[in-house]
Amino acid sequence: MDALTSHTTRTAVSVTGLRKTYGEKVVLDGIDLTIAEGEVFALLGPNGAGKTTIVQILSTLIQPDAGTATVMGYDLRREAGAVRGVIGVTGQFSAVDDLLTGEENLLLMGRLLHLPAAVRRARASELLQRFDLVEAARVTPATYSGGMRRRLDIAMTLMGRPRLIFLDEPTTGLDPRSRQIMWQLIRDLVAEGVTILLTTQYLEEADQLADHIAMLDLGHIVAEGTPEELKRRMPGAHIRLRFADVASLDKAARELDQGTRDDQDLVLRIPNEGGIRSLRDVLARLGDDVAVEDLSIHTPDLDDVFFAVTGNAPKEKNQ
Amino acid sequence: MSALTIAAQDSATMLWREIKHSIRLLRLLIVSAILVPVVMLLLFDYILGGTIGRGLGDAARGAPYVDYLVAGILVMTVAGGCGPTAINVTMDMTGGFIDRIRTMAVSRDALLAGHVGVSVLRMLVATAAVTAVAFLVGFRPKASVADWFAVVGIVAAFSLAMAWLSAAIGLVTKSVAGANGSTLPLSFLLPFLSSTFVPADSMPAGVRWFAANQPFTAVVDSLRALLTGAPVGNTPYVALAWCAAITLVSYLWAQAAFRRGSR
Numbered sequence: 001m002d003a004l005t006s007h008t009t010r011t012a013v014s015v016t017g018l019r020k021t022y023g024e025k026v027v028l029d030g031i032d033l034t035i036a037e038g039e040v041f042a043l044l045g046p047n048g049a050g051k052t053t054i055v056q057i058l059s060t061l062i063q064p065d066a067g068t069a070t071v072m073g074y075d076l077r078r079e080a081g082a083v084r085g086v087i088g089v090t091g092q093f094s095a096v097d098d099l100l101t102g103e104e105n106l107l108l109m110g111r112l113l114h115l116p117a118a119v120r121r122a123r124a125s126e127l128l129q130r131f132d133l134v135e136a137a138r139v140t141p142a143t144y145s146g147g148m149r150r151r152l153d154i155a156m157t158l159m160g161r162p163r164l165i166f167l168d169e170p171t172t173g174l175d176p177r178s179r180q181i182m183w184q185l186i187r188d189l190v191a192e193g194v195t196i197l198l199t200t201q202y203l204e205e206a207d208q209l210a211d212h213i214a215m216l217d218l219g220h221i222v223a224e225g226t227p228e229e230l231k232r233r234m235p236g237a238h239i240r241l242r243f244a245d246v247a248s249l250d251k252a253a254r255e256l257d258q259g260t261r262d263d264q265d266l267v268l269r270i271p272n273e274g275g276i277r278s279l280r281d282v283l284a285r286l287g288d289d290v291a292v293e294d295l296s297i298h299t300p301d302l303d304d305v306f307f308a309v310t311g312n313a314p315k316e317k318n319q
Numbered sequence: 320m321s322a323l324t325i326a327a328q329d330s331a332t333m334l335w336r337e338i339k340h341s342i343r344l345l346r347l348l349i350v351s352a353i354l355v356p357v358v359m360l361l362l363f364d365y366i367l368g369g370t371i372g373r374g375l376g377d378a379a380r381g382a383p384y385v386d387y388l389v390a391g392i393l394v395m396t397v398a399g400g401c402g403p404t405a406i407n408v409t410m411d412m413t414g415g416f417i418d419r420i421r422t423m424a425v426s427r428d429a430l431l432a433g434h435v436g437v438s439v440l441r442m443l444v445a446t447a448a449v450t451a452v453a454f455l456v457g458f459r460p461k462a463s464v465a466d467w468f469a470v471v472g473i474v475a476a477f478s479l480a481m482a483w484l485s486a487a488i489g490l491v492t493k494s495v496a497g498a499n500g501s502t503l504p505l506s507f508l509l510p511f512l513s514s515t516f517v518p519a520d521s522m523p524a525g526v527r528w529f530a531a532n533q534p535f536t537a538v539v540d541s542l543r544a545l546l547t548g549a550p551v552g553n554t555p556y557v558a559l560a561w562c563a564a565i566t567l568v569s570y571l572w573a574q575a576a577f578r579r580g581s582r
Contacts, residue, residue, distance in 0.1 A: 059422045061580055081424060089422040095415030099343045100336070111332040112425045114325065140343075160423075 011070075012037040012164055012195040013058060018067035020053055027053045029219040031067070035197060035212070037163075040190055042206035043199040044306070045216035051199035052092060054216075055168045058197070059089045072164055088162030092169050094153040096141045102152050103128065103137040109159040120159070127155040131185070147178030154185065164195045171205060183208060203302035215306060222309045231299045239272045239282055242294040252290050256282065272297065326426040333433025340407065341437060351403060352445040356396040357452050363388055363516060364456060371517060378518045380547060386460065389453045390543035391515030394535055396449045397442045397478050398510060401485035401502040404438040408489025409498035418581050431486055431573055438482035439475065446474055461548030469555060470545050476562040477538050481505065483569035490576035509535045514543075534561035 013035040020028040028050045035041040043051045056062045058071055060080045069076040072086045097105050103124055110120025128137050131151040141149055150170065157165060167186070171179045186209055190196060200206055206213045207227050215223040215230075223230055231237075238259075243249040243266045252268055253261050259270035272278050279297065286292065341348060363371070364385045372384030379387050411417050411430065420430060450458075462470065485502055492498040512526055513519065513535035522530050530536060538561065541554035 061418055061421055084422055084424040087422065089419065091415050091418060093415050095419040097336070097416060098410075098414070099340045104339065108332065108336055111335075112329060112420065112423055114328065156419075 010037045013071055015069045016067055019065045021065055026219055031221060033214055037195050038193050039211040040196045040198060040209050042210035042213045043216055044206045044213055046201060049216040050219045051216055052168055055166045055199060059087055059166050060084055086163050088157035088165045090154050090157045090167050094149040096149055096152050098141050101138050101140055102133050105152060105156055106159055109156045113160040123159055127158060131155045147174050167198045169199055203306060207302050215309060217310045230305045237272050237299050239270045239279060240296045240298055241268045241292055242266055244291050244293050248291050252286055255285055326428060329426040329429030330432040333429045334436050337433045337437035352400055352441055353448045355399055356392055356449045359395060360392045360453060380549060385458050386547055389458050390546055391539045392449060393446050393474060393542060394539050395510045396446045397481055398506045400438060400442040401481050401505045402499050404482055404485040405489035405498040405502045406495050408434055408486050409492050409495050412490055412581055421580055434486050435482040439478045442478040460546040462546050466545040470542055473541055473555060473558055476559055480562040480565035483566050483573060487569045487573035487576060490573055514539045537561050
């Protein structure tokens with residue numbers, strides 16, 4: 001775990017040695033993870049990696065075969081009831097009631113959370129506004145778009161102001177605009193201090209939203225860290241220099257004596273493992289007389305990381 | 320709040336939800352719960368009743384066939400409520416609602432209490448409506464006030480048993496179509512293989528023993544005896560014992576299935 005955060009913030013979720021098998025199939029093979037309060041933690045992996053199983057265990061739906069876990073300070077096995085009181089769960093498939101209107105769905109959650117009538121009415125209308133569902137309030141979800149259903153689902157989860165929210169693939173199947181809206185909603189929740197455990201198949205989503213990412217493959221955590229840490233661990237970081245003409249490109253290539261050149265685009269790519277220091281070094285060696293049109297620093301994206309640690313591109317592994 | 324207060328409050332919430340559902344599906348329910356048994360009543364009384372009635376002999380006790388038939392139609396009406404109940408429960412399971420509330424601090428029994436409670440309510444309303452139609456087509460029971468109380472009690476007990484059984488079936492069925500199919504033996508097969516339309520001892524040897532001893536026959540026989548003023552013997556006790564047994568087994572089965580969740 002990150003030494004910097006573990007001393008200064010409290011732990012929302014702590015998991016050690018989590019294992020789960022269904023028959024012969026090992027779904028989780030010794031999972032350890034720690035989630036700090038107030039952060040977004042992303043479980044990233046292809047279908048069948050075990051993401052949903054982790055969420056099901058931590059949200060008290062199923063029992064692990066081995067391992068211990070605490071959620072907001074409560075022991076998952078011995079204090080499951082207390083855990084349920086502080087978490088909110090939005091599963092992979094929108095669990096909205098199709099025969100009730102949007103507002104009735106929220107009020108139903110309010111009743112089940114034992115909120116007083118006035119509180120649940122106020123909270124429901126606040127959430128309808130905030131999630132852009134006002135016109136859906138008096139209509140049943142049969143007519144909703146996919147994005148609206150998902151928003152209602154998350155609004156239902158928020159009726160009880162949970163301190164820890166599990167979002168299992170919140171944007172799978174959504175169009176790009178609905179995805180953007182969902183991302184903004186998640187960022188707003190984080191701003192309020194809510195802790196979020198998110199699962200996703202999308203590297204971009206984890207990169208955009210998460211403070212910490214655990215990459216999951218076949219029941220193992222294969223890499224963990226901040227998005228930047230994960231990217232930095234990867235080979236492939238480079239400085240990209242673009243020149244005005246071939247003469248400058250030639251001269252730079254001679255001065256630096258490394259990297260790969262692309263004569264078509266007048267671009268030179270120089271491996272950059274040392275961050276700022278090697279950048280300064282490159283610029284110093286180029287001197288003042290080489291005209292650099294454009295300079296950019298490239299870090300590998302999470303696709304590269306996933307490919308490197310699993311040997312598989314995530315989207316090719318649908319099963 | 321004590322656990323009991325929460326359980327009562329949550330059950331009331333789930334009852335409210337199921338009543339809303341029933342109101343939203345009212346037209347569908349009227350067709351499946353009332354119209355289908357009424358059609359069966361009319362078919363068997365008007366179309367087939369002449370011949371069947373003459374063939375009954377002593378079993379008819381000299382009354383028209385409709386008086387013999389109604390007890391069985393009431394049992395069929397109750398059993399016809401199994402399909403919608405199982406379907407509603409299956410939809411909650413496959414749609415994720417059950418998993419949702421299993422992650423909440425909601426009383427474990429509340430959801431099924433709501434389904435079963437409203438299911439029984441629907442079955443009782445439907446049997447009352449079908450009884451009213453029976454009166455219109457010439458049903459003339461000879462039951463005393465005490466007999467009527469016994470009739471209502473047995474119908475309610477049978478409804479409770481069928482509601483729990485269909486809730487359990489709904490919990491273990493993977494699809495809505497499957498839920499409907501799994502309850503067809505209850506709503507169609509068992510009524511025909513009982514004394515609903517003709518006495519069990521008039522049936523071929525192979526099914527006679529089964530028809531004579533299965534729970535639907537016990538319920539039909541007790542209701543028929545009470546309604547037609549025939550000697551009831553121990554039939555009400557046999558019927559109630561069957562209902563209690565089915566309720567208990569189904570309740571335990573449903574509890575286990577609910578705890579397992581959607582996996």
